[in-house]
Amino acid sequence: MASARDLLSRPNSPSFLESLYTGKLQWDLLDPFPDQDAADRAAGDHALAEITRFMTEWIDPESVDETSTLPAGFVEELKKRGLLKLGTAERSGGWGLTPRNIFRVVTEVASRSVAVALIIAIDNAIGISAYLPHLPPGPLRDFVQDRVERGAVSCTADTEPEGAANTVRRTVAVPTEDGDAFLITGDKVFVGNAPIADVVIISATVTEQGTTQRRLFFVDADTPGLRVHAEHGFMGLRGFPNGAFTFDRVRVPRTRMLVEEGYEGRMTRTANLATMLGRNYLIAAPSLALARLGTAWAQDFASRRSVDGRTLDQYDEIRRVLAAAAADTFAIDTLTTWTMVQPDLDGPVNTAFEQLAVKNISSLAAWRVLDRSMSVLGAEGFESGPSKARRCAVPVPLERAVRDARGLRISGGVDFALDYWAGRLVLPTYYPQPRPAADLDEPEDLTGLSTQWLTGRNTDHARYATGQAKELARFMLRVRERYAEADELLAAERVVISVNAVVNEILTMAAVLARAATLAEAGHTWPQGLADVFCADARRRVTDLWAAAEAAVSGDEPDHTALCAGLAEDGRAAGIFQHTSVPAHLARAEGNEQ
Structure with missing residues (x-):
């Protein structure tokens, strides 16, 4: 694996950084320091000018922040203008921009509204258009290509209520009896673009022939059993559409599953x-x-x-x-x-x-x-x-x-x-x-x-x-x-x-x-x-x-473990936490015990 x-x-x-790990700086990799060539920069300048006009026309950043709401029709306008597929070829409705120019566009948009920048970044970074280069020829690639050309908004649903750092995914995909499809059941949270998505990329645990692996599934958002059940509000990034999904036996054809080699990380390869x-x-x-x-x-x-x-x-x-x-x-x-x-x-x-x-x-x-x-x-x-x-x-x-x-x-x-x-x-x-x-x-x-x-x-x-x-x-x-x-x-x-x-x-x-x-x-x-x-x-x-x-390494530092153990004992930290309210979920638990 x-x-x-x-x-x-x-x-x-x-790799400069991989060499650094060994203790050596390969200065010749950095010097002369690279820069964007003139033709590519000119293409980026043209895109920036057009997108700046678009943002000025559509987005009042203070209004978005105050109301946590995007203007009516704005997402459709993003789709129509191809801003969700900046790196996709122009023949498929994209802009055909290089990664450097996509970066420049997102930076420019973020200077006016980080919320809007994230909408654009998600589709171009971890949405379906980003996966397209990694997909082999076949039904899955055809499906993704079709949705990209339609201008679909997409998102990746990976984080679960238990936390993003967990290796195991509790969302499961169970094969149907005929083996032609899977039924996905589970919950995901903190999914950027979830409330506006047309296509959802879902990570799920699949067990077949005694082997358990994490897989990615590409699913239309209007598939029965798939629903956004909450929209998250944050301290910042207001107006950024982010939400939670529930999957209740969502049927997905086997051809919409990405099969790839095993990988030991918490996400798929x-x-x-x-x-x-x-x-x-x-x-x-x-x-x-x-x-x-x-x-x-x-x-x-x-x-x-x-x-x-x-x-x-x-x-x-x-x-x-x-x-x-x-x-x-x-x-x-x-x-x-x-x-x-x-x-x-x-x-x-x-x-x-x-x-x-x-x-x-x-x-x-x-x-x-x-x-x-x-x-x-x-x-x-x-x-x-x-x-x-x-x-x-x-x-x-x-x-x-x-x-x-x-x-x-x-x-x-x-x-x-x-x-x-x-x-x-x-x-x-x-x-x-x-x-x-x-x-x-x-x-x-x-x-x-x-x-x-x-x-x-x-x-x-x-x-x-x-x-x-x-x-x-x-x-x-x-x-x-x-x-x-x-x-x-x-x-x-x-x-x-x-x-x-x-x-x-x-x-x-x-x-x-x-x-x-x-x-x-x-x-x-x-x-x-x-x-x-x-x-x-x-x-x-x-x-x-x-x-x-x-x-x-030496251990010449405070005993953090002992201190944390002491904080957990009743009354030990009363002087520190005096007049501090009990978290609601603990208060409910205490009430149940009484």
């Missing part, structure tokens, strides 16, 4: 491949949009607000905050350029591992940007846009952006859980037999990086990143002495999470430095400062992450 590492690795396509690229559209694109907005809002506010006769942007601390926000935004843009310009796993460079990493990197960086922006704007940032408008202040919707950005850290996997899942990819380099780079004791080698185009500070950052990659390998070799088996290390979750967070910081440092060098060679020296600020901040984060990892 294929592992996650097996799924992403390509023997004939080198094909779902993993689609979701990996999809996170760029679903999470990274809105994160970039919000980071850009937050940076611009903070800069504008700082230039027009004064304290004691000096505008805020003349104060040292404010300048540091503004610079850090711009640097984080540059980092998101850099990493998504890297993954989107060359998204093909079998291309000259395999960016599959980076596509997985980009979700956490982008959403956490966007959160830092907006949190800083909130501090700069103060009460005016915390105040809602409509409230500011009522008193004739600049109605910057920072409060809404913060709510939306918090959702992006959850969607697609809560950040620390995703760090844990991604951290598992490092382990095969060291278990069962270690295969680190051969030059761990050699001086830092910057071969492949055009250091002549970097400032002295940035060259030092590159040397630091190279050294930290070596430190990663040395740390993992030491960890083997403490945890002889991979499963033992996986039980030490804080270690795995911290290691992956370090990997993400090294990756992003390397990417921004390589891009800064390439841009400097072309005559653009201004990104040098952005790279410097980002790397300086990243180095402080790396120091903290290594401290957390070392403490978890």
Whole structure:
């Protein structure tokens, strides 16, 4: 059965991140840093212009946020304009855009409404059009092709009430007596586009001939027994159609089941491949949009607000905050350029591992940007846009952006859980037999990086990143002495999470430095400062992450287990939780006992 590492690795396509796992930075893969070619950029510019006009005409973002409702007829207009199949060929009613331009479109839409951006992203990322390239010729492909050409809205129903992280799917598909179909029974929750979907992709457990496997089924939403029984409302992302499904013996022809080889992950092999690229559209694109907005809002506010006769942007601390926000935004843009310009796993460079990493990197960086922006704007940032408008202040919707950005850290996997899942990819380099780079004791080698185009500070950052990659390998070799088996290390979750967070910081440092060098060679020296600020901040984060990892390995840290056990005892934490209301489900349970 294929592992996650097996799924992403390509023997004939080198991977920067996979090499980093061994302790080596292959600078020559990053430098010269890739960029979108002129013809493709022009095609994207045309699409952006048209979609911007469409969004301006149809969407009032404050109204969508206030009412949690999209304008009447809007979804039909999305279908009519082919915005749910941006990557589909024009002959099939799509736009024929490349992944890079799809990303640009979603980013632009998110700058006006994250809710609308997610509707578009879902269909293009994990909807039926995203699965089409993975389907072999046959009835299932014909069905999906037909629905794509009709402009159907689709969604993927995978998360269950028990939680998304579970490997087992309680939704079951039972074969009919004649074997020609399945009856699907179960529940799904937090399904994006569920209330507006025409086609539903359902994950379910199938048992046949003594073998149990997870399978995907492609089902028309009007099939008897399939119903949306609740629409979810969130703190942010208001107006985004999201809901729960119940399946009551939904009959699905066997030909609508995707049969694929076994895979040890919590999702099927094909779902993993689609979701990996999809996170760029679903999470990274809105994160970039919000980071850009937050940076611009903070800069504008700082230039027009004064304290004691000096505008805020003349104060040292404010300048540091503004610079850090711009640097984080540059980092998101850099990493998504890297993954989107060359998204093909079998291309000259395999960016599959980076596509997985980009979700956490982008959403956490966007959160830092907006949190800083909130501090700069103060009460005016915390105040809602409509409230500011009522008193004739600049109605910057920072409060809404913060709510939306918090959702992006959850969607697609809560950040620390995703760090844990991604951290598992490092382990095969060291278990069962270690295969680190051969030059761990050699001086830092910057071969492949055009250091002549970097400032002295940035060259030092590159040397630091190279050294930290070596430190990663040395740390993992030491960890083997403490945890002889991979499963033992996986039980030490804080270690795995911290290691992956370090990997993400090294990756992003390397990417921004390589891009800064390439841009400097072309005559653009201004990104040098952005790279410097980002790397300086990243180095402080790396120091903290290594401290957390070392403490978890050595045991020189508080006894969290004992503390949690104590909290569970009656009266132990009364002083902490005094006057705290009992959760409703516990209150009902206590009432039943009485």
